[in-house]
Amino acid sequence: MLTIRRDIVDAIIAHARRDHPDEACGVVAGPEGSDRPERFIPMLNAARSPTFYEFDSMDLLRLYREMDDRDEEPVVIYHSHTATEAYPSRTDISYASEPNAHYVLVSTRDENDVELRSFRIVDGEVTEEDVKIVD
Template sequence: MLTIRRDLVDAMVAHARRDHPDEACGVIAGPDGSDRPERFIPMLNAARSPTFYEFDSADLLRLYREMDANDEVPVVIYHSHTATEAYPSRTDAKIAAEPYAHYVLVSTRDPHEHELRSFRIVEGVITEEPVEVVESYRFAHTGPDDVPEL
């Protein structure tokens, strides 16, 4: 399950709307080992395409160096679909290279509403997962006993 703050969801949707009709893309980094998205990093779609996204290789190298320096990992890798549902394409599955990341898709095909879904993609196998949107992580679901984080 992906547990994510509402402000981060709002930021992804706003980025997707801004870049429409081209696909938007970006990363939400979080502390290594936490599975908690924290730092929103919108990226430029180097392909500038309504049907495909591609991170600029120099920007991606800088991002990974920055995350390494901050002991962060890409918890969420997101992009938008501008004319189709929020489901990974064959190309999306093929280029997914982070087996521990949540791949979030935002569909902006409807100008008044958005669709947001999350997936794990490992070796091309796509598995949808539930998304829990929370106001803060302090009271997010943390396990079977639902004990808040301190």
């Protein structure tokens, strides 16, 4: 189960709405080994695409160095789907390389009703998990 603060969920949804119709993407870092998402880090979708996201390789390198310096890890890796449900695509699954991360997807296909779901993706296997939002 992913336990995540409401302000972080709100920030993820706001980022997804702001970047719509392109997919938004980012990371929520937390203390190494804690499974606690604490630091919201919106990233630029280098692909600038409504159907695909890609972290800029230099931005990602900088982020991983920064997390390493702070003894953090990517607890949540999020992105949005602009026209489909919040479920990992084949491309999403093939790029999932953090076995301990929660992969959060937000669908902005319905501007009045945003769908947010979380998954574990390990060795190509997708498992949906409950999301507990706390204050």
